Amino acid sequence: MSIKLEEYFGKMRIVSLARRKETLEDLNRSGLDVVYKNQNGITLYPEGIHYNLKDKDEFTFLNYEDYDVFELYTDGTLIRCFSVASTENFFFITPQCNSACIMCPSAAAVRKLHEVKNANWLIDIARHIPVTASHLTITGGEPFLAGLELFDFLNIRILLRSLSTSKVSES
Numbered sequence: 625m626s627i628k629l630e631e632y633f634g635k636m637r638i639v640s641l642a643r644r645k646e647t648l649e650d651l652n653r654s655g656l657d658v659v660y661k662n663q664n665g666i667t668l669y670p671e672g673i674h675y676n677l678k679d680k681d682e683f684t685f686l687n688y689e690d691y692d693v694f695e696l697y698t699d700g701t702l703i704r705c706f707s708v709a710s711t712e713n714f715f716f717i718t719p720q721c722n723s724a725c726i727m728c729p730s731a732a733a734v735r736k737l738h739e740v741k742n743a744n745w746l747i748d749i750a751r752h753i754p755v756t757a758s759h760l761t762i763t764g765g766e767p768f769l770a771g772l773e774l775f776d777f778l779n780i781r782i783l784l785r786s787l788s789t790s791k792v793s794e795s
C-alpha cells in the first residue's frame with residue numbers, strides 16, 4: 625500500500641507520522657521530519673507545506689498510526705517502512721550473499737550478481753523508529769555485506785534505547 629503526494633518533488637527522505645497534535649509536538653522536539661495528518665490532507669514538517677490527498681489515500685491513512693515511519697520518495701510516493709502496531713518489522717538489506725546454503729530459496733544469480741544498496745537510509749530510519757520498539761528484523765541475503773552502515777544502524781538504536789532508559793531512571 626502506498627500513498628502519493630502529487631505535488632511533492634523534493635529529496636528522498638524518512639518521515640514519521642503524527643495524527644495528534646501532541647505527537648507532532650513530540651516529533652518536532654526530537655528534530656525529526658514529520659507528516660502530520662489533518663482533516664484536509666497532510667502537512668510536511670519542518671517546512672510546513674500542506675498537501676491534499678485523493679479519497680483513496682485518505683482511506684489508506686486510516687491504517688496508519690502515530691509514530692509509524694515512512695520512506696518519502698522524490699516522486700511523492702509514501703511507503704510505510706515501520707509499523708508501531710506490528711512485531712514483524714523487517715528491513716531487507718540486500719539479496720546478495722557470500723554463502724551457498726544448499727536449502728537457499730534464492731537463485732545463485734540473484735545472490736552473486738545483485739548489488740548491495742547503499743545502507744545510509746537505514747541510519748535515518750533508526751533515528752525515527754520509537755525507542756519502545758522491542759523487535760526489529762534485519763534480513764537478506766547477507767545483510768552484513770552492506771558494511772559499516774549496518775553497525776551504525778545498530779549503534780544508533782542501542783544509543784537511543786540507553787538514553788531513554790537513563791531518562792526514565794532520572795525521573
Ligand code: SF4
Nearest residue numbers: 721723724725728765
Ligand atoms: S541467503 Fe541465506 S540461505 Fe541463502 S545462501 Fe545466503 S545465508 Fe544461505
